[in-house]
Amino acid sequence: MKLVLSTSNLMKGGGSSVIRRPTTEKSNVELINALRSNFQASQHESTNGSSTNPSNGTTPTTNGYKSWTSEHDGTLYIPAHDFSQPGLxxxxxxxxxTVKLFYLPGIPxxxxxxxTREAIDLVLKELGVDSIDLLIVSFPGVLFDAEDDSEDEDEATEGEDTGANEGQAEQPDDFDSMVQTWRTLEQLQNEGMISQLGVAEFGSERLARxxxxxDVKPSVDQINLKDCCVVPKSLILYAKQEHIQLxxxxxCNDILPVGTTRELLGPGESGVGILASAPDKQDGIQxxxxxxxxxxYTAVVKDRGVVENKGYFALADIGNCVRTGS
Structure with a gap:
């Protein structure tokens, strides 16, 4: 069984007007807080009898978590989501x-x-558009380290294997998997769904490789400088040479860990009761x-520079799923 978690539009605060919010919050914190807030708001609406039936073919139910979620074709939407409403x-x-897709650790x-297609399709449906301008992909285990992107490549790589000096422990097949994934992204661009592609955390050596x-090189390289504010000169020069915007x-690289997901969806004060409280309990999904x-995803009005719509979707699988009457 699949679970689609959504935050709704983070730029709306209890009404339809667009508001400005601080952008300094870490993405993992922002994601979890926004999901929890959206879940609680939907639960509250359901409790007070004010929730509306989505018109996207889903079937809302009437008791427990089912009163504020909806299921369609084996996918549970948390909360129930109405894709018929205009996103822009x-x-x-x-x-x-701009869309950023995080591939999570441990997933084949x-x-x-x-x-990739699932994620892009959800964003397109949410915003009511048929294309996005920029897709940035974040590969698991790839971390940028400014100190390791040395101007002196010979000194930096002396005694080390190629590709292992940029702040991550790269497995032998990781690079091949990134290239393989990129082929899918190139096809989506050829189909007209994406105008430009980008990567995250690539230093100059990995980028060159x-x-x-x-076939379609990234237009953007997005890096996390953490507490450092200086981009390595070698990366600046190489990106300029290849016309790649930095x-x-x-x-956060591991934006949604398994433990955090279980806590969010589980029973108790920190969860929303989607998952059963114990293997022998019938109070949620086993x-x-x-x-x-x-x-x-982020939609910015060009002439005003205002973020009108920003949000997250996340997908989780439930293995050995057993549904209950909750």
Whole structure:
């Protein structure tokens, strides 16, 4: 069974007007807080009898967690989601839409093709558009370390294997898996769903190695400088040479750990009662929850520079799922 978790539009606060919010919050904190807030709001609406039936073909039910979630084709939407509502107030041409897709640790590379399409399709449906301007992908285990992206490449790589000096312990097949995944992204661009592609946490050495295997090179390299504010000169020069824009971010690589997901969906004060409280209990869904991916989307009004719509979707699988009457 699949679970689709959603935050709704983070730029709306209890009404329809767009408001400005601080952007310094870490993405993992923002995601969990936003999911919990959206779940609680939906529970409250359901309790007070004010929830509305979604018109996207889902079937809301009437008791326990089922009163504020909806199920369609084996997927449980948490909370129930109405894709018929317009996601943007102006014409598509007025927006820059950026999407960042986080592939999570421990998930087989073979699933990424389907996962990428699932994530993009949800964003397109949410915003009511048929394309996005930029997709940035974050690969698990790839961390940028400014100190290791040395200007003196010979000194930096002396006594080390290629690709192992940029702040991550890279497995032998990790690079190949990234290239394999990129092929899917290139096809989505060819289909017109994505205008530009980007990567995250690539230093100059990995970037150079990666470009040699791509048909469509990334337009953006997004890096997390943490407490450092200086981009390595070698990366600046290489990105300029290849016409790749360097951007910084405040995202967490492992944005939705398994334990956090269980706590969020489980029983008790910290959870919302989707998962059963014990193997022998009938108060929720039985099975092992496993987060698959997280996608963050942002729609900015071009001429005003205002974020009108920002949110997250996350997908989790429930293995050995047993449904209850809750």
């Amino acid at each position: 107030s102006e014409e598509r041409s007025q927006y820059d839409i 590379v073979s699933r990424r093709c389907a996962h 990666f470009l040699a295997h791509t 951007l910084t971010h405040n995202d 099975g092992d929850v496993e987060p698959q991916w997280v996608v963050k």
